[in-house]
Amino acid sequence: MSDTNTLVQLAALIRSRRSESAEKSYTAQLLNAGPERCAKKFGEEAVETVIAAMGSDAAALKAEAADTLYHLLVLLESRHVALDDVFKVLEGRMGMSGIEEKASRPRSTS
Numbered sequence: 431m432s433d434t435n436t437l438v439q440l441a442a443l444i445r446s447r448r449s450e451s452a453e454k455s456y457t458a459q460l461l462n463a464g465p466e467r468c469a470k471k472f473g474e475e476a477v478e479t480v481i482a483a484m485g486s487d488a489a490a491l492k493a494e495a496a497d498t499l500y501h502l503l504v505l506l507e508s509r510h511v512a513l514d515d516v517f518k519v520l521e522g523r524m525g526m527s528g529i530e531e532k533a534s535r536p537r538s539t540s
């Protein structure tokens with residue numbers, strides 16, 4: 431098992447941790463701490479992924495990428511955003527180049 435199914439199963443596990451004791455679950459600790467704490471942890475892991483990507487240790491990059499994906503899923507759960515809705519956004523972009531997608535975004539008035 432090493433595809434999007436893994437992400438779906440991990441997201442379901444994270445959701446189930448909402449009702450778990452924070453003493454036994456790191457996920458429950460993060461969710462109890464709220465979206466700001468989850469966002470901070472996600473940011474830390476993202477920066478650690480950037481640092482790993484600057485080096486040549488593929489195993490380190492894989493580990494940091496896994497940490498980042500896990501913390502993104504916790505962040506989404508903290509804001510009650512379903513992973514499936516993120517998949518729908520990605521699916522909607524399929525067949526559209528990144529340049530085309532950027533041009534189609536509403537322009538900011540600020």
Ligand SMILES: N=c1c2ncn([C@@H]3O[C@H](COP(=O)(O)OP(=O)(O)OP(=O)(O)O)[C@@H](O)[C@H]3O)c2ncn1[C@@H]1O[C@H](COP(=O)(O)O)[C@@H](O)[C@H]1O
Pocket residue numbers: 440443447454455456457458474496497500
């Ligand atoms: N995939 C992960 C996962 N990846 C990273 N981490 C944790 O994320 C933390 C990040 O490391 P840090 O060194 O930044 O954390 P830290 O220093 O303890 O954090 P702070 O002191 O900064 O808060 C570590 O505690 C890791 O164990 C994860 N914790 C849980 N999972 C998955 O979530 C499931 C449920 O976990 P629990 O909720 O803990 O049972 C597990 O079975 C795993 O499948």
